[in-house]
Structure formats: C-alpha cells, structure tokens
Amino acid sequence: MAIDIKKDFINQREGRRRLYALARRLRRPTTYVQRQLATWALPRPTFRIPQSTGIATLAYDRIPEAAEVAVMAQTMVRTTFHDPTHKPTRKTFLLNRLDPALLSLDSPILRFALNPEILSAVSRYLGMVPILANIKVFLSEPSDTEPWSSQLFHCDAHDKAQVKAFVYCSDIGPENGPLTLIPAKESERIRARINYRYPKRIPDSVIDEAREERSPEVVTGPPGTVCLFDSSRCFHYGSRVSPGSTPRVVLMVQYLTPFAFTVPTDYRQGAPLGALADAQLSRVQRAVLAGE
Numbered sequence: 446m447a448i449d450i451k452k453d454f455i456n457q458r459e460g461r462r463r464l465y466a467l468a469r470r471l472r473r474p475t476t477y478v479q480r481q482l483a484t485w486a487l488p489r490p491t492f493r494i495p496q497s498t499g500i501a502t503l504a505y506d507r508i509p510e511a512a513e514v515a516v517m518a519q520t521m522v523r524t525t526f527h528d529p530t531h532k533p534t535r536k537t538f539l540l541n542r543l544d545p546a547l548l549s550l551d552s553p554i555l556r557f558a559l560n561p562e563i564l565s566a567v568s569r570y571l572g573m574v575p576i577l578a579n580i581k582v583f584l585s586e587p588s589d590t591e592p593w594s595s596q597l598f599h600c601d602a603h604d605k606a607q608v609k610a611f612v613y614c615s616d617i618g619p620e621n622g623p624l625t626l627i628p629a630k631e632s633e634r635i636r637a638r639i640n641y642r643y644p645k646r647i648p649d650s651v652i653d654e655a656r657e658e659r660s661p662e663v664v665t666g667p668p669g670t671v672c673l674f675d676s677s678r679c680f681h682y683g684s685r686v687s688p689g690s691t692p693r694v695v696l697m698v699q700y701l702t703p704f705a706f707t708v709p710t711d712y713r714q715g716a717p718l719g720a721l722a723d724a725q726l727s728r729v730q731r732a733v734l735a736g737e
C-alpha cells in the first residue's frame with residue numbers, strides 16, 4: 446500500500462500531524478539536539494512570543510531595521526519587479542515583488558531576518574534554531590470580490606508550529622487588509638470544535654460560531670510595525686483591502702524548523718538563501734541562513 450504523505454499526514458487533523466512531526470524528529474535526533482543546543486549562543490530574548498498566544502507585535506520603532514525594510518520594499522514595489530515563477534492568476538493579493546538580485550547580507554531585509562533579537566525570540570519559541578525558509582515582499586491590491594484563499598481564516602500546513610514575521614511596509618489600518626489572528630490556544634480549541642483539517646479555509650460565519658468571546662486580533666500599524674505569529678497554530682487571514690484604499694505592502698519572513706513537513710530531508714536544500722552565507726555571520730546566523 447502506497448503512503449501519500451500529503452494526504453495521509455500533512456493535510457490532516459491534529460493527531461495524525463503530531464505523529465508525523467514526531468517521526469520526523471526521531472529520524473534525525475542529532476540535528477534535533479544540535480539545533481536545540483545552538484540556541485545557547487543567542488543573546489537572551491528581549492521579547493517573547495508566548496506559547497499561549499503564538500503572537501508578538503512590536504511597535505514600528507522597536508526593531509531598527511524595520512523602517513529601512515519598509516523603504517526598500519516600497520522601492521521594489523514601485524520598480525514593479527515581477528516574480529518570473531509567478532503564474533498569471535486572478536489573484537490581487539500576496540503578489541511577490543521581492544527582487545532577489547537586491548538581496549545581499551547588508552541589505553535591510555536580510556539584516557532584519559537575521560537580527561539576533563528576532564532570532565532569539567523565534568528560537569526560544571520554536572525550541573530550536575530555525576531555518577529561514579522563505580522571504581517575500583507581498584503587494585495586496587484593493588478588491589471588491591468576496592474573500593477567498595488566504596483572505597479566509599486558515600492554519601498553515603507546513604509544520605505543527607512555525608513563525609512568520611511580517612514587517613508592515615505601508616500604513617495598515619482596518620481598510621488595508623491587516624493581519625487578523627486568533628491566539629494559539631483558542632485556535633486549538635476551535636480546531637477541535639470544528640474538526641479542522643489542515644489547511645482548509647473556513648468562512649467567517651463558522652469561525653464566529655466556534656470562537657469564544659474575544660474578537661480576533663487585528664494588527665494595524667504604521668510602516669515598521671512588526672508582527673511575529675505562528676501561522677500553523679493560529680487561525681489567520683489578511684489582505685482584505687477595501688476598494689479605494691491604499692494597497693498593502695509587507696515583508697514576510699518564514700522561519701521553519703528543519704523538521705517541517707515541507708522541508709526536504711536534506712534540509713540544507715530547504716534553505717533558499719544558503720548561498721549568501723559567509724564568514725561575517727555568526728554561527729547561529731549561518732545555521733539559520735544555510736542550515737549548516
């Protein structure tokens with residue numbers, strides 16, 4: 446009997462996914478221990494992503510690189526770099542405008558992604574030093590169509606836990622498609638109530654019925670605002686940009702553990718920017734960038 450990993454384990458309910466996560470760790474115990482020990486080389490975290498919420502929001506002036514990131518991303522959007530791997534779609538949101546040719550170690554984007562304060566909080570939360578799995582500059586345009594795809598509540602299937610860091614690169618108010626998040630513990634209870642199967646998109650009405658009293662967290666803020674959240678444990682959506690409003694521009698940095706379901710067994714191949722790593726980086730930063 447053939448096993449279809451995606452169908453049998455990844456796109457499944459929580460129990461089966463936990464089993465698969467454990468199996469992936471047991472397969473490479475040395476990597477697991479090494480990456481846990483590597484967290485000791487990082488500075489003490491200056492802020493935390495609490496396990497109970499899986500969310501940390503930082504004011505626009507908290508991380509020095511964030512304001513520079515916003516300027517750089519706006520430039521990329523204005524010069525309308527188009528991702529050549531992007532197939533034409535009817536999608537008006539999460540259009541990647543990151544020009545990889547402009548990514549160097551001293552660019553604000555990589556300095557943000559490898560900022561020791563950020564790495565420290567993310568590593569502490571994930572229990573090990575992660576790998577940098579993805580960086581994108583996302584443009585989301587206003588649209589009057591009904592929310593669909595990631596504009597609807599969902600949990601990302603890549604792993605049982607992960608961290609996405611969003612840096613707001615435009616002013617994001619309620620009309621500009623802010624990230625909208627349900628804290629991790631509450632999301633877990635909702636998944637149980639609705640018998641959730643990853644990574645299904647759920648209509649607002651279903652979530653409204655299943656959720657508790659607190660409203661979802663709507664993350665608004667000026668350019669430079671940073672939101673780190675666990676997109677696997679927290680129900681989330683974004684990019685509902687109202688017609689006539691300013692488009693939303695964000696930087697998205699995805700941190701996964703080497704054990705994530707979508708990372709190849711030789712996880713160095715899952716580190717897309719590994720070639721940029723050099724001796725000017727610390728060992729931990731190299732572990733994040735190149736998986737070393």
Ligand SMILES: O=C(O)CCC(=O)C(=O)O
Pocket residue numbers: 538539585595596601609623624676681682683684697
């Ligand atoms: O902010 C958005 O448009 C949703 C993003 C999302 O679902 C994700 O990055 O996982």
Ligand SMILES: [Fe+2]
Pocket residue numbers: 595599600601676681
């Ligand atoms: Fe998502």
